[in-house]
Amino acid sequence: MKATVLQGVGEIRLVDLPDPVLREPTDAVVRVRLAAVCGSDLWPYRGQEAFRAGDRMGHEWIGTVEETGSEVTRLRKGDLVVAPFAFADGDCPACRDGVPTSCGRGGFWGGGNDGGQAEAVRVPFADATLVPIRSDVDDDLARRLLPLTDVMATGHHATVLAGVVRGGTVVVIGDGAVGLCAVLAARRAGAERIISVGRHPERAEQARRFGATDVHHADDPETAGLIVEYTGGGAASVAECAGTQSALDLALAVTRPGGVIGSVGVPNGIERVDLYRFFRANVGLRAGVAPVRVYLDALIADVLAGTLDPAPVLTAEMALHDVADAYQVMDRRKAIKVAVRPAGGSG
Amino acid sequence: MKATVLQGVGEIRLVDLPDPVLREPTDAVVRVRLAAVCGSDLWPYRGQEAFRAGDRMGHEWIGTVEETGSEVTRLRKGDLVVAPFAFADGDCPACRDGVPTSCGRGGFWGGGNDGGQAEAVRVPFADATLVPIRSDVDDDLARRLLPLTDVMATGHHATVLAGVVRGGTVVVIGDGAVGLCAVLAARRAGAERIISVGRHPERAEQARRFGATDVHHADDPETAGLIVEYTGGGAASVAECAGTQSALDLALAVTRPGGVIGSVGVPNGIERVDLYRFFRANVGLRAGVAPVRVYLDALIADVLAGTLDPAPVLTAEMALHDVADAYQVMDRRKAIKVAVRPAGGSG
Numbered sequence: 124m125k126a127t128v129l130q131g132v133g134e135i136r137l138v139d140l141p142d143p144v145l146r147e148p149t150d151a152v153v154r155v156r157l158a159a160v161c162g163s164d165l166w167p168y169r170g171q172e173a174f175r176a177g178d179r180m181g182h183e184w185i186g187t188v189e190e191t192g193s194e195v196t197r198l199r200k201g202d203l204v205v206a207p208f209a210f211a212d213g214d215c216p217a218c219r220d221g222v223p224t225s226c227g228r229g230g231f232w233g234g235g236n237d238g239g240q241a242e243a244v245r246v247p248f249a250d251a252t253l254v255p256i257r258s259d260v261d262d263d264l265a266r267r268l269l270p271l272t273d274v275m276a277t278g279h280h281a282t283v284l285a286g287v288v289r290g291g292t293v294v295v296i297g298d299g300a301v302g303l304c305a306v307l308a309a310r311r312a313g314a315e316r317i318i319s320v321g322r323h324p325e326r327a328e329q330a331r332r333f334g335a336t337d338v339h340h341a342d343d344p345e346t347a348g349l350i351v352e353y354t355g356g357g358a359a360s361v362a363e364c365a366g367t368q369s370a371l372d373l374a375l376a377v378t379r380p381g382g383v384i385g386s387v388g389v390p391n392g393i394e395r396v397d398l399y400r401f402f403r404a405n406v407g408l409r410a411g412v413a414p415v416r417v418y419l420d421a422l423i424a425d426v427l428a429g430t431l432d433p434a435p436v437l438t439a440e441m442a443l444h445d446v447a448d449a450y451q452v453m454d455r456r457k458a459i460k461v462a463v464r465p466a467g468g469s470g
Numbered sequence: 471m472k473a474t475v476l477q478g479v480g481e482i483r484l485v486d487l488p489d490p491v492l493r494e495p496t497d498a499v500v501r502v503r504l505a506a507v508c509g510s511d512l513w514p515y516r517g518q519e520a521f522r523a524g525d526r527m528g529h530e531w532i533g534t535v536e537e538t539g540s541e542v543t544r545l546r547k548g549d550l551v552v553a554p555f556a557f558a559d560g561d562c563p564a565c566r567d568g569v570p571t572s573c574g575r576g577g578f579w580g581g582g583n584d585g586g587q588a589e590a591v592r593v594p595f596a597d598a599t600l601v602p603i604r605s606d607v608d609d610d611l612a613r614r615l616l617p618l619t620d621v622m623a624t625g626h627h628a629t630v631l632a633g634v635v636r637g638g639t640v641v642v643i644g645d646g647a648v649g650l651c652a653v654l655a656a657r658r659a660g661a662e663r664i665i666s667v668g669r670h671p672e673r674a675e676q677a678r679r680f681g682a683t684d685v686h687h688a689d690d691p692e693t694a695g696l697i698v699e700y701t702g703g704g705a706a707s708v709a710e711c712a713g714t715q716s717a718l719d720l721a722l723a724v725t726r727p728g729g730v731i732g733s734v735g736v737p738n739g740i741e742r743v744d745l746y747r748f749f750r751a752n753v754g755l756r757a758g759v760a761p762v763r764v765y766l767d768a769l770i771a772d773v774l775a776g777t778l779d780p781a782p783v784l785t786a787e788m789a790l791h792d793v794a795d796a797y798q799v800m801d802r803r804k805a806i807k808v809a810v811r812p813a814g815g816s817g
Contacts, residue, residue, distance in 0.1 A: 216726075220706075221728060222727040222751075225727030225728070225750075355563050371745075380572030383756075390746045390749050396743035396745055401755070401758075402736065405572065410753075410754075411749055411751075411753075412750060
């Protein structure tokens with residue numbers, strides 16, 4: 124089968140690998156229907172994060188069950204399944220606590236594990252990890268489901284961590300796919316004022332379509348002051364969706380005393396967390412990798428009901444064959460997010 | 471009147487100052503009944519925190535109302551009042567949000583404001599700041615009330631921030647007065663397992679009397695591993711009551727994935743907050759100066775009902791005249807906390 128590997132900085136290769144097979148009775152083998160390139164895939168691609176030559180790529184994917192191990196009971200061949208970006212056993216203290224991303228036997232797709240930018244994936248702990256959709260799924264629905272595997276669930280996690288409430292105010296920092304999804308999640312949670320801070324005009328437009336009531340440019344030196352002024356002291360909830368030092372600093376500047384920053388951007392070069400400023404203003408910092416699996420059932424239900432549609436973050440789609448181009452397009456910010464489709468992945 | 475000032479590093483002086491007078495119609499003048507020396511008073515005393523020569527000292531005190539401004543309606547001459555360590559207007563967004571320590575017109579006792587290690591204090595926003603106890607208060611009750619002005623409310627804040635729940639498990643790091651009070655607060659909140667980490671055997675004993683079920687030495691290299699092991703992965707709630715780098719590092723090491731660190735030690739030399747580790751394990755960091763005023767009503771009610779007694783953290787009592795000795799005793803760790811009593815402050 125074809126699978127995407129990172130051979131060196133900037134070197135995305137589609138290589139031939141043996142088809143995955145069941146190894147454990149709790150495994151499933153899944154044919155990939157649709158995958159995506161994530162902003163965080165660009166870090167090793169750009170040499171900003173360590174990797175080993177040949178690491179598998181792709182942690183956002185949905186697929187169709189092809190084979191199941193003898194102990195898999197919740198999945199049947201032919202099921203369309205949504206895969207969270209992390210697999211987990213579903214049975215350890217961390218999983219029972221609702222933090223499957225800390226499962227001691229779990230892991231993330233890619234690297235030394237199977238990757239989703241491929242034709243097929245072996246899924247450990249398949250019953251606990253995958254969520255089956257037992258219905259015909261056309262291409263449109265597939266595109267609406269795909270973002271749930273990471274960015275939509277991560278945006279949602281930001282709003283959960285930040286304590287967004289119905290009628291409340293939230294500042295969302297970052298206009299990447301996660302930030303845009305956090306705007307959508309905030310609207311879903313009933314926030315009344317949703318303030319989006321980003322850098323790209325076309326993403327600001329998408330933020331407005333997703334429910335942002337105000338948009339600001341992150342580099343405008345007046346942004347923080349304006350937000351603090353018109354919110355009467357800052358927002359009680361701030362969703363930090365970039366993971367950079369400037370995003371965290373801005374988050375702190377616009378959080379109301381007693382408020383909470385929900386931080387879901389993978390920390391990338393954050394050297395300075397001025398704890399005294401958090402302490403002085405009773406501002407909480409809740410950083411976390413999204414426990415996607417925990418949120419999937421509810422998010423899938425809303426997508427199936429037609430009340431949630433994160434598909435607009437996928438602004439381009441290519442054949443898996445062209446996955447190297449997909450990385451280039453993402454790297455040059457010519458797309459918010461690119462979906463890649465294996466041959467035969469069409470609905 | 472006599473008042474304590476810090477003249478230089480290690481130089482505590484009791485000086486004569488004019489009696490305080492009403493300046494605003496919302497002021498009260500209060501005779502100090504009993505005050506205390508706080509661990510944080512030692513930082514400028516030791517030269518570890520900036521101060522100006524002649525800064526007033528003392529933010530923990532209770533007293534008797536002597537005079538009230540024309541707009542003060544909730545207080546009467548002769549009322550015994552409990553003063554939170556910060557005054558606040560009670561009417562701004564921060565105060566309405568439950569964070570009076572961020573009140574724009576408020577402040578903390580001491581420094582350029584009146585200090586509590588004195589015979590009398592002018593209290594701004596007296597109605598909003600002070601809580602009157604309209605009953606005879608004997609010396610025993612005074613000693614039980616005094617810790618509510620800071621350390622008991624701060625220990626309580628740690629448990630609130632850390633999300634301590636009935637039946638839950640909490641690790642309390644620090645065996646100073648705040649850490650001991652956090653143990654007491656955790657017991658009050660119904661925590662089932664209360665793990666105290668400190669350095670001093672006699673304080674460990676007090677922690678046990680306050681409700682600690684387990685005690686560990688902070689410098690024992692096995693402490694973190696043991697706690698993680700017997701809690702099955704760490705505690706969901708960790709109260710960090712020291713404010714040092716080693717305390718924060720230990721807190722992170724013993725927090726369960728998805729758990730929360732409530733940090734109430736004034737950050738002192740914390741240079742390193744490894745955000746990635748918090749992110750990776752979904753560990754929240756909620757640092758904050760205690761909004762003492764918010765908690766006072768409930769804590770006072772429990773003290774008056776006899777169900778809460780933090781007085782044991784006051785292990786010595788001296789005349790205000792000997793306040794310099796009180797600092798020395800604290801500095802040499804010969805007492806957990808020293809109360810000082812102005813002449814005429816007896817019940």
